[in-house]
Amino acid sequence: MELEFYGATHRVTGSCHILRAGGHTILLDCGLVQGGPEDDAVNREPFPFDPDSIDAVVLSHGHIDHSGRIPLLVKRGFNGPIYTHEATAELCRVLLKDSASLSEHDALRRRRHGYGDAEPLYTVEEALLAVDQMHGLRYGKMKEILPGISIRLHDAGHILGSAFVELEVTEGEVRRTLVFSGDIGQYGTPIMNDPSAIGHADYVIVESTYGDRLHRSLEETVSEIGEIIDAAHRDHGNVLIPSFAVGRSQELLYLLGQHYHEWDLPRWQVYLDSPMAIEAGKIYWGHPELWDDEAKLFRKELRRMPPLGNLHLTGMVDQSIAINSVRQGAIIVAGSGMCNGGRIIHHLKNNIWRPECHVLIIGFQALGTLGRRLVDGQHEVHINGTSFRVAAKIHTVGGLSAHGDRDDLLRWLGSCECRPAVFIVHGEDRVKEIFRETIKASMSLEPEVPMPGQILDLGSGILRSAES
Numbered sequence: 214m215e216l217e218f219y220g221a222t223h224r225v226t227g228s229c230h231i232l233r234a235g236g237h238t239i240l241l242d243c244g245l246v247q248g249g250p251e252d253d254a255v256n257r258e259p260f261p262f263d264p265d266s267i268d269a270v271v272l273s274h275g276h277i278d279h280s281g282r283i284p285l286l287v288k289r290g291f292n293g294p295i296y297t298h299e300a301t302a303e304l305c306r307v308l309l310k311d312s313a314s315l316s317e318h319d320a321l322r323r324r325r326h327g328y329g330d331a332e333p334l335y336t337v338e339e340a341l342l343a344v345d346q347m348h349g350l351r352y353g354k355m356k357e358i359l360p361g362i363s364i365r366l367h368d369a370g371h372i373l374g375s376a377f378v379e380l381e382v383t384e385g386e387v388r389r390t391l392v393f394s395g396d397i398g399q400y401g402t403p404i405m406n407d408p409s410a411i412g413h414a415d416y417v418i419v420e421s422t423y424g425d426r427l428h429r430s431l432e433e434t435v436s437e438i439g440e441i442i443d444a445a446h447r448d449h450g451n452v453l454i455p456s457f458a459v460g461r462s463q464e465l466l467y468l469l470g471q472h473y474h475e476w477d478l479p480r481w482q483v484y485l486d487s488p489m490a491i492e493a494g495k496i497y498w499g500h501p502e503l504w505d506d507e508a509k510l511f512r513k514e515l516r517r518m519p520p521l522g523n524l525h526l527t528g529m530v531d532q533s534i535a536i537n538s539v540r541q542g543a544i545i546v547a548g549s550g551m552c553n554g555g556r557i558i559h560h561l562k563n564n565i566w567r568p569e570c571h572v573l574i575i576g577f578q579a580l581g582t583l584g585r586r587l588v589d590g591q592h593e594v595h596i597n598g599t600s601f602r603v604a605a606k607i608h609t610v611g612g613l614s615a616h617g618d619r620d621d622l623l624r625w626l627g628s629c630e631c632r633p634a635v636f637i638v639h640g641e642d643r644v645k646e647i648f649r650e651t652i653k654a655s656m657s658l659e660p661e662v663p664m665p666g667q668i669l670d671l672g673s674g675i676l677r678s679a680e681s
């Protein structure tokens with residue numbers, strides 16, 4: 214029995230690990246590499262295994278950097294079951310469809326301009342075929358998926374349906390428990406439960422996205438948002454909030470509902486201008502059994518989710534265009550989260566040059582994106598080839614990350630009843646080293662940072678390179 218570290222071992226995206234036991238092969242996640250210009254070519258590379266030889270896939274959660282290559286795996290011959298939480302399977306129908314249509318769109322552009330690969334990574338039809346292979350599970354139930362291999366999903370508190378996976382592997386007399394973190398959420402985040410406790414594990418594979426830093430507290434974040442909305446009202450302007458469609462948009466609407474009177478929101482109109490966020494919202498609000506106690510109580514009191522009387526869901530294009538004429542009193546939540554596409558672009562064109570408007574940046578902004586240029590304080594930006602003076606006030610608000618910070622990750626690791634062998638993945642190299650030192654110092658464990666292709670022998674606990 215062994216685990217091969219493959220994707221997201223030396224980078225943040227493209228999560229994928231290969232478990233071999235009892236003659237079976239299982240993939241833990243199969244994510245897309247995202248964030249760089251050469252990524253499309255990386256995602257098109259052959260898998261280091263025959264997709265046909267994979268017996269099953271276990272998917273931790275719906276984010277594309279964990280799920281986005283599953284349709285490609287299916288396209289290349291994998292026809293086995295994909296085990297995941299039932300809410301993740303629903304979200305994947307939205308997320309993988311979107312990923313496919315982006316890829317189709319890019320391929321069309323390349324075909325027109327005569328460069329690069331003219332074929333999409335996969336089509337919408339292929340993405341939906343992959344979703345049909347998903348078997349929805351619930352948290353907390355052990356399920357034997359192959360002889361000698363059982364899995365149990367636990368709430369990771371990251372996005373709806375997100376799970377860390379407990380795998381119990383048995384070969385003859387040897388039995389080992391492996392825990393794969395997927396992505397771990399923040400403790401005390403809106404709507405989501407806190408990450409569950411680990412229980413028993415011989416091995417823990419832990420992500421490290423924010424293993425080197427602490428987020429601002431939710432209380433500070435909430436009071437900052439309130440102050441910005443107040444200032445925008447005094448200035449007689451609009452508030453623009455670029456937001457990721459799944460998770461962040463729903464949390465934001467929930468927070469607006471929670472502080473509806475405190476922030477004097479009846480004098481505003483709130484627009485969720487993102488077809489994908491509207492679709493994801495239906496899934497979020499359709500699973501109250503997965504919310505934390507506070508959200509459940511809130512729903513009972515208000516009988517409405519999201520709890521906003523002045524919310525407009527503007528799915529249709531003409532509804533979106535109609536927002537252009539609103540010069541003040543609009544809170545506009547639209548994608549994409551990093552302003553590198555989507556409807557937020559149009560709203561920025563209409564508002565960015567107006568000193569009375571405010572832009573609220575609530576998520577991570579990658580280098581090279583328009584969102585990053587705004588955060589970096591550029592006085593002039595180009596949007597779709599036109600230059601705009603940045604006169605609106607740009608605010609960066611931390612604290613709403615779906616990822617746990619250093620202390621959240623340590624708290625989660627500390628919830629293990631025993632002293633497991635820890636392997637750090639899914640982070641920038643520098644961050645993984647910092648996180649390793651932190652774990653060593655604070656938990657007296659000796660974590661390892663595996664390289665891509667290294668193999669962990671689950672029987673002996675020895676980490677070796679593939680050749681040896």
Ligand SMILES: [Zn+2]
Nearest residue numbers: 274276371396
């Ligand atoms: Zn994630």
